[in-house]
Amino acid sequence: xxxxxxxxxxxxVKKSVVPERTSEASRGKPWAARxxxxxxxxxxxxxxxxxxxxxxxxxNVTTSVAGKAAxxxxxxxxxxxxxxxxxxxxPIEAHIYCEDTVDNTxxxxxxxxxxxxxxxxxxxxxxxxxxxxxxxxxxxYARYTYSGAGTAAVWGTNYWELQRTGALYDVAEDSMLEPxxxxxxxxxxxxxxxxxxxxxxGGTASVTAYxxxxxxxxxxxxxTV
Numbered sequence: 001x002x003x004x005x006x007x008x009x010x011x012x013v014k015k016s017v018v019p020e021r022t023s024e025a026s027r028g029k030p031w032a033a034r035x036x037x038x039x040x041x042x043x044x045x046x047x048x049x050x051x052x053x054x055x056x057x058x059x060n061v062t063t064s065v066a067g068k069a070a071x072x073x074x075x076x077x078x079x080x081x082x083x084x085x086x087x088x089x090x091p092i093e094a095h096i097y098c099e100d101t102v103d104n105t106x107x108x109x110x111x112x113x114x115x116x117x118x119x120x121x122x123x124x125x126x127x128x129x130x131x132x133x134x135x136x137x138x139x140x141y142a143r144y145t146y147s148g149a150g151t152a153a154v155w156g157t158n159y160w161e162l163q164r165t166g167a168l169y170d171v172a173e174d175s176m177l178e179p180x181x182x183x184x185x186x187x188x189x190x191x192x193x194x195x196x197x198x199x200x201x202g203g204t205a206s207v208t209a210y211x212x213x214x215x216x217x218x219x220x221x222x223x224t225v
Contacts, residue, residue: 044216048131050132051132052218053092053214053215053217054128054129054130054131054138054214054215054217055128055129055130055212055213055214056077056126056127056128056129056142056144057210057211057212058076058077058126058144058210058211058212059208059210059211064099064208064210065144065145065208065209066145066206066207067098067201067202067206067207067208067209068202068206069203069204073155074121074147074148074149074150075118075146075199076145076146076199076201076202076209076211077126077142077143077144077198077199077211078118078123078143078150078198078199079128079213079215080117080118080140080141080143081117081140081191081192081193081194081195081196081197082117082140082141082193082194083117083193083194084193085217086139086219086220087139087140087217087218087219087220088190088191088192088193088217088219088223089190089191089215089217090188090189090190090215090216090218091111091113091162091183091185091188091189091191091213091215092184092188092215093182093184093212093213093214094111094162094163094181094182094183094197094199094211094212094213094214095181095182095183095211095212096109096181096199096201096210097178097210097211098178098179098201098207098208098209099178099207099208099209099210105168105203106167106168106203106204107166107167107168107179107201107202107203107204107207108164108165108166108200108201108202108203109164109166109179109180109181109200109201109209110163110164110198110199110200110201111161111162111163111164111181111183111199111200112159112160112161112162112198112200113159113160113162113191113197113198114158114159114195114196114198115158115191115194115195116158116159116195116196117151117193117195117196118150118151118198119150119151120150120151121143121146121148121149121150121151122146122147122149123143123144123147123148123150124143124144124145125142125143126142126144128140128141131214138217139217142213162183162185162189163181164181165179165180166179166203167179190223192220192223193220197215199213
């Protein structure tokens with residue numbers, strides 16, 4: 001009987017809860033949990049473990065926030081990526097839920113982005129949360145309830161919509177479902193600075209809503225090709 005030779009491969013596996021980020025085109029190690037089980041993870045969850053996913057929420061428990069009446073030219077939420085940030089923003093999810101629409105009116109909900117920084121205009125500063133509690137702060141700025149134009153035009157050639165929905169109430173609205181928008185893309189835009197991630201709601205009459213924006217922040221050097 002001939003001898004049978006078994007070739008054994010030895011792998012240098014990184015066993016860690018936190019992934020190891022390497023530079024572009026460099027060699028990396030397979031990633032495993034501490035018990036040796038191979039880890040495959042959605043890219044969004046992997047970035048959250050690294051402390052790179054952030055959230056801004058508007059409206060709290062029973063207090064919703066009024067939208068625009070007759071004019072939705074100005075956003076209710078704007079996540080600003082300034083030139084000096086050093087990061088690219090990747091929108092992951094946005095959710096708008098209207099609570100109080102009005103009889104015989106039209107309501108629009110919009111998620112959009114732009115390759116400009118809208119600036120502060122007449123708005124209020126918001127507090128951004130890291131979705132890894134206790135981790136570092138965001139490199140971006142959250143502003144909300146714009147009542148005056150920012151330092152750059154919201155609409156125009158630099159602007160594009162990601163998702164829109166709406167409702168027309170030609171009957172008593174209390175007998176209808178309230179409009180809701182849930183944006184969770186298969187392909188996310190990569191917003192290098194300057195840029196802005198927008199959420200709008202409003203219509204022919206003011207409506208109140210709760211809203212959340214979630215995004216990732218990646219160092220510019222990690223996406224340079």
